[in-house]
Amino acid sequence: MSGPWLCLDTATEVLSVAVLGPDGGLLAEISRHAPRRHSSILVPTIDEALRLAGVRRTGIAAAVANRGPGSYTGLRIGLAALEALRDGLGCAVYGVPGLLAAASAQAQDGLVAPMLDARRQDAFCALYEVRGDALPREVLEPALREVSSFCEEFTRFGRPVLCLGDAVRTHREILKTSESARLGAVDLRAADLGRFAQRAREEATTADALSTAALYLRPATVPVRPDGR
């Protein structure tokens, strides 16, 4: 795929749009802290990022978006736009598991724990082992967990764990109690989603990880009886 890639991340309060060259080189990136405004600003931000990169919309070879986990509404805004770009432009599209992409962007070998704010004491989190050029190996699967118990769990490995994502800021005090936790970047980047997809699509084993179906990690609700009780 020789043209530029458009990358969208709407999973957290920071909306991020990046344009990458086919080799993963960054052509443009815009990040905005815009809680509850993703629906309004996503398309104008795409427009702006493409202009910044000097890329025409019809020149986009592929588009990627964060398929989750993260804010349910945020994921849907990004994925709905992604499907519209595919339907409207005919470009290839990929949904990228955000936590895995964040881990795979880390240059240093070791344990990486991307964690995103959920409600109250919870975070969407996972634990990965990063080693060399291989895609990260999943140690604890992506799930909604209480931050303190997740912290206890990874501390048991007795090795340093690089914590990433906005839950690192929110739950800093809890993480500081662990001798393993190392605090890393709070804001994840759309460019990392694109680079992950560029790598992963070469590897057949991860191809189905790139579907555009949202990864909510939680059921929408539990059915009640038809009489409402």
Next chain:
Amino acid sequence: MICLGIESSCDETAAAVVTDDGQVLSSVVASQIDLHEAFGGVVPEVAARRHLERLSPTVELALREAGTAPGDLGLVAVTRGPGLAGALMVGLSYAKAYAFARDLPLVGVNHVVAHAYAAFLGAPLRYPVLALIASGGHTVLLRLDSARSVEVLGRSRDDAAGEAFDKVARSLGLGYPGGPQIERLAREGDPKREPLPGVRPIGDTLDFSFSGLKTAAQQRMQAGGQAADIAAAFQESVLAQLLSRTRLAIERTGASRLVFAGGVSANGFLRERLAQDLRGVGVELQVPPFEYSTDNAAMIARLGLALYAAGETSPLDLGAEPVIHPFKP
């Protein structure tokens, strides 16, 4: 000009292709009713998830059925509200990105006003016209002088008419959605055996109220009344109220045509009786075909085209308007 319409405000994922003279080239509705039946009503998060899964295939099917290529489109119209926030945002995000991708103008439309335009599918636009829109989410009486000049004459002060149907149906032990079930059961009942209290006009307004009726019906049921009789009496009372407000609106505006639309307009009993009564005063009743009385995207496209022709477009930062209260176009 050909318009792609997109609707995702509640529990129907819909896409349609409509021409600027009102011909429906395709109208695809992916209903979620089965999905929500187990919950006894629409669950917002369930609805939003299903919209995302269904929207792109629904658009694709609508274009295919219409024999329209993306390059033939001249406009994208989308529901901006009112409706469920999460559900609306799926349709909006798709529509905006699609319009951007194809470099097409976008028009965001009001879902409730769009219901009135269902009556103009396959029919010419004619103004001025009164519109009585009654659905599960809304009951309003509008006067339309053009697509951009819509006046709210009256609205429900409490439950929407369709909501009252659903709640009474539940009390009578019927399933969801309640409208068709009450209509069926009412045919076996006698409306005079369990008469419900009339609803007095609310001051000098053309506003509606359905919550008192709903409660009265529920109380009759608890007191051991026959479900069929209560269903029949409930329908009569709803009709009486729709009629009294409509007649008053006709008197005040001198209108000679009324559109009756929204899910409640699919009720055959209400349709026929309303038409009968209005014929008596020389007013023409215009009702959408059954398939367009409930939520669909053809009506969204029809209103979008009318707005666009009148010079309106929406910016790509168009946001969702889940709640429009008090109701305005």
